Amino acid sequence: MINLTMKLNLINSISVLLLLVTLIRCDRDNNQNQQSESDSPNEAIFPKGELGPATNFTGKAYNFGLVANDSVYNTLVGNVYFEKSARSNWHLHPSGQILIVLNGEGYHQLEGQPRQTMKKGEVIKVPANTRHWHGATENNSLTQMYILPKTENGFVIWMEPVTDVQYKSNN
Amino acid sequence: MINLTMKLNLINSISVLLLLVTLIRCDRDNNQNQQSESDSPNEAIFPKGELGPATNFTGKAYNFGLVANDSVYNTLVGNVYFEKSARSNWHLHPSGQILIVLNGEGYHQLEGQPRQTMKKGEVIKVPANTRHWHGATENNSLTQMYILPKTENGFVIWMEPVTDVQYKSNN
Numbered sequence: 281m282i283n284l285t286m287k288l289n290l291i292n293s294i295s296v297l298l299l300l301v302t303l304i305r306c307d308r309d310n311n312q313n314q315q316s317e318s319d320s321p322n323e324a325i326f327p328k329g330e331l332g333p334a335t336n337f338t339g340k341a342y343n344f345g346l347v348a349n350d351s352v353y354n355t356l357v358g359n360v361y362f363e364k365s366a367r368s369n370w371h372l373h374p375s376g377q378i379l380i381v382l383n384g385e386g387y388h389q390l391e392g393q394p395r396q397t398m399k400k401g402e403v404i405k406v407p408a409n410t411r412h413w414h415g416a417t418e419n420n421s422l423t424q425m426y427i428l429p430k431t432e433n434g435f436v437i438w439m440e441p442v443t444d445v446q447y448k449s450n451n
Numbered sequence: 452m453i454n455l456t457m458k459l460n461l462i463n464s465i466s467v468l469l470l471l472v473t474l475i476r477c478d479r480d481n482n483q484n485q486q487s488e489s490d491s492p493n494e495a496i497f498p499k500g501e502l503g504p505a506t507n508f509t510g511k512a513y514n515f516g517l518v519a520n521d522s523v524y525n526t527l528v529g530n531v532y533f534e535k536s537a538r539s540n541w542h543l544h545p546s547g548q549i550l551i552v553l554n555g556e557g558y559h560q561l562e563g564q565p566r567q568t569m570k571k572g573e574v575i576k577v578p579a580n581t582r583h584w585h586g587a588t589e590n591n592s593l594t595q596m597y598i599l600p601k602t603e604n605g606f607v608i609w610m611e612p613v614t615d616v617q618y619k620s621n622n
Contacts (some may be wrong), residue, residue, distance in 0.1 A: 429526040
């Protein structure tokens with residue numbers, strides 16, 4: 281019986297050893313996955329940037345400039361990270377604006393038209409001299425590039441905040 | 452002794468059960484990580500697009516148009532996914548070009564200047580009417596947005612392929 285007890289003990293020890301090895305490997309694999317995830321989120325393409333002023337935004341929106349204006353390209357490019365529920369004031373661009381959603385989900389609205397939802401990968405053309413606003417949805421942040429063409433006509437004219445009623449209205 | 456054998460068997464069974472539960476949880480966690488990874492890679496912001504013609508590219512480069520040209524914005528925007536070692540021919544843009552690296556690593560070179568490495572998040576301004584090429588490095592793919600401003604002057608003039616010697620020369 282000592283022999284049997286020893287055998288059972290051996291099997292038991294091997295099982296516990298396998299369990300430990302599996303736990304260690306599992307933890308290592310998960311850590312590696314987390315590492316490669318932290319390399320790949322779209323937010324991480326550009327630095328977060330500078331907090332936009334409360335005079336132009338409701339909630340927290342951060343701007344990171346990508347291409348400064350000059351007389352060669354006459355094109356201004358940047359990236360805005362909107363926290364959940366953050367949005368711009370109403371504003372317009374003398375030559376319009378191109379929005380490209382890099383991550384998350386947002387809203388945008390041209391005055392007089394219904395609010396639209398926009399998602400990762402979508403492109404929005406905002407017409408020239410048209411009052412509009414854009415921002416994150418209530419439940420998602422938004423990472424959004426913008427392109428201002430023909431900057432010889434100007435950049436942006438800021439106006440009043442988007443009210444909570446306007447922000448939440450989906451028709 | 453039967454009692455002892457039963458106890459040891461019970462401990463053994465519990466160990467094996469714990470091992471199985473751990474394995475299943477580990478596999479599930481890894482699958483979840485892989486799921487969220489496949490949601491977040493920067494390549495996935497836009498569809499892969501259409502294979503560029505062999506007359507203009509060495510290796511495989513895929514173009515996905517984001518903003519078609521029109522007379523309102525006079526701006527052409529798109530995304531190119533270069534496989535490892537793929538690159539454009541030499542070419543020029545009458546109004547220059549803005550490159551924005553969304554993922555991976557690439558090379559670009561203005562004629563007469565050293566080849567430059569470009570990485571995720573970097574912005575390159577290519578001057579007007581300047582012969583240049585761009586593409587992925589030997590070991591990394593490249594996901595790269597391009598902006599062509601002032602398209603009233605034209606889009607692109609394609610020229611001869613970049614030779615292997617030119618591609619590999621880092622000075």
